[in-house]
Amino acid sequence: MEFTKSLIKGKLIKRYKRFFVDIKLNKEIVTAHCPNTGSMKGLLDEGNEVFLLKHDDPKRKLKYGLEIIKTRKNLVGVNTHMANKIVNHGLINNLIKELEDNDIISPEVFFNKETRFDFLIEKGKQKSFIEVKNVTLFREDKTAEFPDAITSRGSKHLLTLIDAIKKGYKSYLIFLVQIQKMEYFKIAKDIDAEYYKNYLIAKKAGVNFLAYRCNISTKKIYIDKKIKILDE
Numbered sequence: 001m002e003f004t005k006s007l008i009k010g011k012l013i014k015r016y017k018r019f020f021v022d023i024k025l026n027k028e029i030v031t032a033h034c035p036n037t038g039s040m041k042g043l044l045d046e047g048n049e050v051f052l053l054k055h056d057d058p059k060r061k062l063k064y065g066l067e068i069i070k071t072r073k074n075l076v077g078v079n080t081h082m083a084n085k086i087v088n089h090g091l092i093n094n095l096i097k098e099l100e101d102n103d104i105i106s107p108e109v110f111f112n113k114e115t116r117f118d119f120l121i122e123k124g125k126q127k128s129f130i131e132v133k134n135v136t137l138f139r140e141d142k143t144a145e146f147p148d149a150i151t152s153r154g155s156k157h158l159l160t161l162i163d164a165i166k167k168g169y170k171s172y173l174i175f176l177v178q179i180q181k182m183e184y185f186k187i188a189k190d191i192d193a194e195y196y197k198n199y200l201i202a203k204k205a206g207v208n209f210l211a212y213r214c215n216i217s218t219k220k221i222y223i224d225k226k227i228k229i230l231d232e
Helices: 080-092 152-166 193-205
Strands: 008-016 020-025 028-033 049-054 064-071 074-077 104-110 116-123 126-135 137-140 143-146 170-177 184-187 208-216 221-226 228-230
Touching (some): 080 104, 080 116, 126 143, 143 170, 152 170
Antiparallel strands (some): 008 020
């Protein structure tokens, strides 16, 4: 996934009301849109280097959008709307080895009235649902973690992926690690013990869990490498 234009470098001042970040660009302070409603734990230190995308749409109230934060020498992609685009690119270009050579890739498909999964893929007669979780938390040098806050919605998705298996589908959950240099992934059970419990239940029930790291630069972000999931 290539950015439509060059990103602009600035310094983070603060984030507020979830959707707004104040950024210092040269001697000017601008308010940019924050396309991430999560806690963004560990990313929001004042003075962190950030990269913004400038939008030309005159209807937009905010002319800049936050795309990348640099923290502890690592670039982190924080635009959650990019996650499904990155995975879609990965599926089309066979960058996810467990999910190669699909006949049909359908985004945003309803499983039931309450739940829509990110992708439904078809290969021969086998249909598989895929849920994508964007990962931006790392508290150790080479280990990414999810979630960064309690997520009852995330737990619901795990249990619904089990229901999909019972109805003949394969189920996959991809932890998309938008953080440079990560080699491992684990569930942050100290942050959400319930999610960890449901993760173990889902794993036992046959849900396939994958963690893939992205290659991140100010020009593009794409799936780069599978990383190991640590259960403990």
